[in-house]
Amino acid sequence: MYQWTKSYLHNRRASVLVDGHCGQKVLLRQGVPQGGVLSPTLFILFINDLVPELPSTVHAALYADDLVLWCTEEHATTATYRMQLALENVAAWADN
DSSP: OHHHHHHHHTTOEEOOEETTEEOOOEEOOSSOOTTOSSHHHHHHHHHTTTGGGSOTTSEEEEETTEEEEEOOOSSHHHHHHHHHHHHHHHHHHHHO
16 A cells, blocks of 8 residues: 555646746645645645644644644633644644
8 A cells, every 4th residue: 555655646747838838847746646536635644643732722623634723711811822823733744
């Protein structure tokens, strides 16, 4: 299974088409293929360990290739503070 998944993701190249002009192909070193059948599943497997790292006051939902964070507080300043903490956790997770 590992070899099969690796071959699915390895050595992918992409280019951009703008106004009828195609750019040079570049090697994709990160991410999953857009529109790929396995892409949402691989994304969820990859990001799944992020949610437990978030503060308990911030809620998260994962769907396909999207992550949504939210919190409910009486005061906007408290909500802003809690969301900032959550985003710092996301940044630390991404750095790791």
